[in-house]
Amino acid sequence: MTHPARKPTLIRLFIDSVMAHRLLWALLGLFALFPIVTIIFDQPFWNDIAMRIMVLGMAAMGLNLALGYGGMVSFGHAAFIGIGAYSVGICDYYGLTNGWAHFAISMAVCAGLGLVIGILSLRTSGIYFIMITLAFAQMLFFLFVSLETFGGDDGMSIDRADFLMIDLYEPLRLYFLIWLVLVIVASFLMFIVHSRFGVTLRGIKSNEQRIEAMGLTPLHYKITAYVISAVICGIAGTLFANWQEYVSPDIMHWTRSGELMIIIILGGLGTVAGPLLGAIVFLLLEEFLPELLHLFAPAYAENWMIIFGPLLVVVVLFGRGGISGLITTYMPKKSDQQVRHD
Amino acid sequence: MTSPVLELRGLNKSFGALRATHDVSLAVMPGQLHALIGPNGAGKTTLIQQIYGAMPPDSGSILLNGRDITALKPAARVRAGIGRSFQISNVLMDFTVLENGIIAEQARQRAAFTFLQPAFTDPSLIAGAKIILDRVGLLARANQRVANLSHGERRMLELALAMAASPSLLLLDEPMAGAGPEDSRRMTEIIGALHKDVAILLIEHDMDAVFTLADHITVLVEGAVIAAGTATEISANDDVKTAYLGGDPQ
Numbered sequence: 001m002t003h004p005a006r007k008p009t010l011i012r013l014f015i016d017s018v019m020a021h022r023l024l025w026a027l028l029g030l031f032a033l034f035p036i037v038t039i040i041f042d043q044p045f046w047n048d049i050a051m052r053i054m055v056l057g058m059a060a061m062g063l064n065l066a067l068g069y070g071g072m073v074s075f076g077h078a079a080f081i082g083i084g085a086y087s088v089g090i091c092d093y094y095g096l097t098n099g100w101a102h103f104a105i106s107m108a109v110c111a112g113l114g115l116v117i118g119i120l121s122l123r124t125s126g127i128y129f130i131m132i133t134l135a136f137a138q139m140l141f142f143l144f145v146s147l148e149t150f151g152g153d154d155g156m157s158i159d160r161a162d163f164l165m166i167d168l169y170e171p172l173r174l175y176f177l178i179w180l181v182l183v184i185v186a187s188f189l190m191f192i193v194h195s196r197f198g199v200t201l202r203g204i205k206s207n208e209q210r211i212e213a214m215g216l217t218p219l220h221y222k223i224t225a226y227v228i229s230a231v232i233c234g235i236a237g238t239l240f241a242n243w244q245e246y247v248s249p250d251i252m253h254w255t256r257s258g259e260l261m262i263i264i265i266l267g268g269l270g271t272v273a274g275p276l277l278g279a280i281v282f283l284l285l286e287e288f289l290p291e292l293l294h295l296f297a298p299a300y301a302e303n304w305m306i307i308f309g310p311l312l313v314v315v316v317l318f319g320r321g322g323i324s325g326l327i328t329t330y331m332p333k334k335s336d337q338q339v340r341h342d
Numbered sequence: 343m344t345s346p347v348l349e350l351r352g353l354n355k356s357f358g359a360l361r362a363t364h365d366v367s368l369a370v371m372p373g374q375l376h377a378l379i380g381p382n383g384a385g386k387t388t389l390i391q392q393i394y395g396a397m398p399p400d401s402g403s404i405l406l407n408g409r410d411i412t413a414l415k416p417a418a419r420v421r422a423g424i425g426r427s428f429q430i431s432n433v434l435m436d437f438t439v440l441e442n443g444i445i446a447e448q449a450r451q452r453a454a455f456t457f458l459q460p461a462f463t464d465p466s467l468i469a470g471a472k473i474i475l476d477r478v479g480l481l482a483r484a485n486q487r488v489a490n491l492s493h494g495e496r497r498m499l500e501l502a503l504a505m506a507a508s509p510s511l512l513l514l515d516e517p518m519a520g521a522g523p524e525d526s527r528r529m530t531e532i533i534g535a536l537h538k539d540v541a542i543l544l545i546e547h548d549m550d551a552v553f554t555l556a557d558h559i560t561v562l563v564e565g566a567v568i569a570a571g572t573a574t575e576i577s578a579n580d581d582v583k584t585a586y587l588g589g590d591p592q
Contacts, residue, residue: 013459194460196448196467203445206436209428214449215420215507221455 017190023327024186024273027280031179035172047175048243049287054178055240057279058185060263061272062232067261068270069193070225071205072122075130075257076137080110080230082144082252084237089247090150092158099161099168099242106234114230118223137257144249155248158241168242178239182276185232190272192228201225202270266315268322277323285311345408346371347511347541348393353402355388355565362388363399364565370511375537377544377552380562381585386545387429389562390515393543394426395419407510421452425509425540429516431496433488433503440484442499443471446506450474478502478532494525498532505536512540518548530554553577561585 008016018025031054038046059081066072087106091097121132145153160168168174192198203211204218211218241247259282267278289308294301319326346369355363362385370376378386391397393404395416403412411419420426434442441462447470448454448461461467475481478498488496497517504512517533518526530551533542537555546552552559552573559576561569563585569576576582 008459010458017460191460192457194462195457196454196459196461196464197457199441199445199461200448200454202436203434206434207432210432210434210503211445211449212417213420213426213428213432214446214503215417215452216449216454217415217417 013191014187017187017194020194021190021272023324024190024276027273027276028179028183028186031182035175044171047172049283051175051178051243053279053283054182054276055236055243056260056263056283057276058182058239059233059236060260060267060275060279061185061189062229062236063260064229064264064270064272064275065189065192065201065232066226066229068264068274069198069205070201070222072222072226073130073261074121074133074226074229075254075261076117076133076135077229077233077260078252078254078256079137079140080114080233081237081240081256082140082247082249083110083113084234084239085241085244085247085251086144086150086237087234088161088238088241089156089158092161093150093156097159097162099163102161102238103235106238107231110230110234111227114227115223118226118230122219122222122226134254134257137252137254141249141252141254144252151248153249155246155250157246160242160245174242178243181235181239185235186272186276189232193272197221197224205270262312264322266312266322268324271321271324274322274324277327281323344372346405347374347407348543349405349408350389350393351403351405353389353392353404354400355385355392355397356400361565363392366402366562366565366567368560368567368570370541370543371558372510372541373538374557375533375542375544375555377546377556377559378562379546379549379552379559383564384562385565386562387515388565390426390513390543390545394424394513420507420509423507423510424513425504425507425511426513427497427500427504427515427517429519431493431500431520433496433499435488438485438487439475439480439491439499440468440471442488442503443474443484443506444468446474446503447471450507474502474506475499477505477536492525494521494528497521497525497529501529501532501536505540509540512536512542514542514544514546516545516547518546518551526551 031050034050035047038044063074063077066074084106087109088102091102091105117133117136121129121136124132144150150156160174166173166177168177200211200216201221204221208218237251240251263278263282264275266282267276268274285308289304290301293304315322348370350366350368353363353366366389378389380386388397392399395414399412403410405411406422406424409422411422414422434445444462444467447467450470472481475484478501480495480498480502483491483495488499491499501517517529521529526548534555544556556573559571559573560567561576561582568581568585569579
């Protein structure tokens with residue numbers, strides 16, 4: 001190894017890190033350029049799909065820190081997306097329309113709630129952990145169903161937040177706000193997973209007993225990762241509400257927690273780019289499979305899940321490491337170490 | 343007179359009517375290799391678990407270098423100076439040998455809670471990890487994935503991780519279990535070399551290894567100490583023969 005003894009600069013670290021995550025940055029680059037495609041083909045609707053992919057991909061990236069890196073199978077992360085979305089709705093209701101304030105409130109509430117739920121749930125593991133996180137999420141779901149002030153079951157429509165200089169109703173403003181936040185979240189995760197904290201977390205997933213026998217307290221690392229993942233899902237929820245201009249308890253339905261897990265497994269568990277890739281494939285299939293089916297077998301267009309389901313099974317069975325695993329296997333590799341980084 | 347590294351005072355532990363640990367007192371002196379032997383079900387692992395902190399005793403106290411650690415959790419006891427290996431080989435399987443060393447090194451430095459600089463390319467961690475691996479002769483295998491190691495090599499790696507933080511006491515729970523004759527011989531050699539630096543409490547069924555290595559042997563039967571002494575004293579002890587041969591003193 002030929003590493004200089006002095007501490008590398010932040011810029012050097014960033015460049016090294018980007019080089020080790022080429023797949024991730026290629027995807028982020030594609031999203032930056034995608035609006036050009038929609039302009040050329042005059043299909044502004046495509047931007048809507050891209051925004052949905054980025055937001056759900058971001059949430060899945062957050063969950064992946066707990067699930068893929070920490071081995072904590074949380075079945076309740078949709079609740080944090082919901083909290084993030086309702087932060088916009090409820091603040092709006094009381095006249096607070098500043099988007100930055102929405103972000104701050106969403107992050108703070110998700111951190112606090114993530115800490116409480118994390119401390120309580122992480123006393124258990126395995127199937128009990130899955131059930132307890134689901135139970136907490138269902139509690140929050142029914143809480144919002146019962147809150148008539150905020151629309152109850154029907155939800156509430158909201159105006160896009162006020163970001164001072166940026167008017168989110170102008171074309172592409174929201175698109176690039178989402179893109180920018182996604183880049184920040186991705187950079188943050190890219191650093192975390194290779195940091196001392198990150199490798200300890202992966203060590204805990206591999207063998208919690210050994211990490212404890214090294215004198216570290218695994219629970220501290222797991223709770224920290226859980227809280228970070230909750231906050232990222234909250235941020236995604238806040239963006240989701242602005243995109244949809246509407247929020248209802250549906251956003252935190254338990255099926256969305258499952259959807260996030262499918263996205264992660266599809267894209268590649270425990271990789272930074274995986275969840276984003278998974279979100280692209282998952283949501284594109286969800287969007288275009290019915291249309292495709294409509295062309296070939298119109299009578300079955302509504303039953304597109306009959307094809308979707310087996311497709312997921314095939315990827316999970318034969319593509320260990322998900323789609324990103326397949327890509328890194330067939331991409332030219334620099335060294336053995338590099339392979340595992342995307 | 344030097345003071346003991348580990349001292350157990352009147353330790354008791356029962357599971358219902360079963361007395362797994364029955365008024366056990368013993369002392370491990372600095373530089374000593376203290377073997378704990380006894381037939382299956384004698385309560386050896388239960389005792390180790392209490393020393394490590396994974397199981398609280400019903401009564402009695404545990405002192406490490408004169409400090410009462412009875413109330414501490416395992417991670418805190420490790421920080422106080424206990425290293426251990428487990429009955430079933432216990433290393434970080436999804437990593438390379440060097441990465442195992444790096445994770446142990448950052449735990450040793452007590453600086454594992456940072457979020458920015460990548461750990462696996464950090465020169466200070468790599469240097470520390472190499473020292474950790476070199477102790478058991480695994481440096482040449484540093485870039486191998488643990489999954490590719492032989493059973494014996496994994497045992498060595500576990501020993502290296504247990505020794506990483508230079509503990510004052512090493513708990514070894516059947517380090518020879520499942521090892522072939524060649525691995526057992528090497529393990530005996532390495533444990534013999536290690537114990538110049540650290541006091542060791544060893545549970546082992548391989549009597550050749552025990553009688554080669556141990557300065558002091560404590561024999562546990564049905565949770566209680568029935569004999570303690572040097573290897574020659576223990577091999578001549580009638581109670582021990584009875585316990586091992588099945589209650590038939592001619």
